[in-house]
Structures are given as C-alpha cells and as structure tokens.
Amino acid sequence: IAGITQAPTSQILAAGRRMTLRCTQDMRHNAMYWYRQDLGLGLRLIHYSNTAGTTGKGEVPDGYSVSRANTDDFPLTLASAVPSQTSVYFCASSDQLAGHNEQFFGPGTRLTVL
Amino acid sequence: GQNIDQPTEMTATEGAIVQINCTYQTSGFNGLFWYQQHAGEAPTFLSYNVLDGLEEKGRFSSFLSRSKGYSYLLLKELQMKDSASYLCAVRDSNYQLIWGAGTKLIIKP
Numbered sequence: 001i002a003g004i005t006q007a008p009t010s011q012i013l014a015a016g017r018r019m020t021l022r023c024t025q026d027m028r029h030n031a032m033y034w035y036r037q038d039l040g041l042g043l044r045l046i047h048y049s050n051t052a053g054t055t056g057k058g059e060v061p062d063g064y065s066v067s068r069a070n071t072d073d074f075p076l077t078l079a080s081a082v083p084s085q086t087s088v089y090f091c092a093s094s095d096q097l098a099g100h101n102e103q104f105f106g107p108g109t110r111l112t113v114l
Numbered sequence: 115g116q117n118i119d120q121p122t123e124m125t126a127t128e129g130a131i132v133q134i135n136c137t138y139q140t141s142g143f144n145g146l147f148w149y150q151q152h153a154g155e156a157p158t159f160l161s162y163n164v165l166d167g168l169e170e171k172g173r174f175s176s177f178l179s180r181s182k183g184y185s186y187l188l189l190k191e192l193q194m195k196d197s198a199s200y201l202c203a204v205r206d207s208n209y210q211l212i213w214g215a216g217t218k219l220i221i222k223p
Binding site for chain 1: 145147158159164205209211213215216
C-alpha cells in the first residue's frame with residue numbers, strides 16, 4: 001500500500017441497507033477525515049479523528065458513524081442508507097505535527113443509494 | 115456562517131495566464147489551501163498560505179490578503195493538463211478545513 005486507499009471504488013445500494021466504506025493509510029498520519037462531495041457544493045466534512053481512539057463530528061454527521069481502532073484504518077458506516085446519501089465519499093489523512101498539515105486524499109468511493 | 119466563494123467556471127487558452135480568485139468569511143483563520151482535482155479523481159495539494167503575500171511554486175503561485183479575506187491562484191504557461199477543478203479551503207479556528215465549491219478551469223488550444 002502506498003498512501004491512502006479506499007474500498008469499494010463504487011457501490012449501488014438499496015435504501016435501508018447497511019454499508020461500510022473502508023479507508024486505510026500507511027503514512028502513519030495521526031488525523032483522518034471523511035468527506036462527501038456533491039455537485040455544486042464544496043467538500044463537506046462528515047466525521048474526523050485526530051488520533052487513534054478518538055472521533056469527532058463534522059458538518060454533516062447525521063446518518064453516519066465512524067470508528068478509529070488503530071492509526072491506519074478509519075471505516076465509515078451508513079447504518080440505514082437513504083437516497084440523499086448518494087455522493088462521492090473521500091477519505092483523507094494528515095500529519096498534524098508536520099509542515100502545513102495538508103490533507104492527502106484517497107481515490108474516493110462513488111455511492112448510489114436507490 | 116462560514117463561506118468560501120470562488121467562480122464556478124473559467125476558460126483560458128493554452129500558454130496563457132489565468133487567475134482564480136477566492137474570498138472567504140470564516141470563524142478564525144489558520145491558513146488557506148489550494149487543491150487541484152481532475153475529473154473523477156481525488157483532490158491533490160497545490161499550495162498553502164498563512165501570511166500575507168505571494169508564494170511561488172513553479173508555474174503556480176498563490177496570494178493571500180488576510181485583511182481582505184482574499185486569495186488567488188495564478189497559473190502561468192497553461193497546459194492542457196491544467197484542465198481541472200481548483201478548490202480553495204480555509205482552516206478555521208477549530209483547525210477544520212472549510213471548502214469552496216471549486217472552480218472548473220477549461221483550457222482551450
């Protein structure tokens with residue numbers, strides 16, 4: 001693994017189903033983030049984690065949950081998917097102790113909820 | 115509320131210069147970022163400004179005026195591969211990034 005990976009690449013999901021989007025980074029970054037990107041809108045933060053074992057709510061957390069059991073993994077779970085959660089989801093990570101603390105992004109997961 | 119404004123779309127000619135503006139109103143300021151995002155891909159980091167002035171990095175430069183809540187990204191010697199969306203983001207008082215909707219830059223030969 002080099003950098004940050006996400007799985008699946010894309011998914012079509014029936015409304016009401018449970019879904020977990022996976023995110024793994026190998027850069028030993030302390031902070032990780034989940035965003036959704038919708039046409040005409042900026043990236044919106046769903047949840048974040050500043051260090052393993054801690055998580056926080058972003059701008060649009062409703063309907064989503066996260067966990068951070070270790071440094072590398074930061075899964076995002078939709079407990080009961082709804083059509084308004086159709087979006088492109090990006091996971092990102094950053095080293096808050098280094099440089100500008102810029103965020104590095106995974107390739108994204110395109111999710112369609114029908 | 116917090117707000118980042120940038121033009122939705124701009125068109126420029128290959129070899130020319132283009133300036134993409136960004137204005138912001140946020141609760142606190144801890145730096146401004148520019149990212150590039152090609153269609154269907156992830157955003158990638160371009161530049162960072164935290165003090166007033168110009169930061170130059172090759173063909174790309176970024177300017178910041180904190181008193182005016184204003185930044186611009188300047189792209190010189192445009193190439194076709196520069197066709198992408200350019201995202202402006204401000205780190206607020208909670209150290210979270212607030213993102214603009216992005217400017218889609220179309221380069222014509």
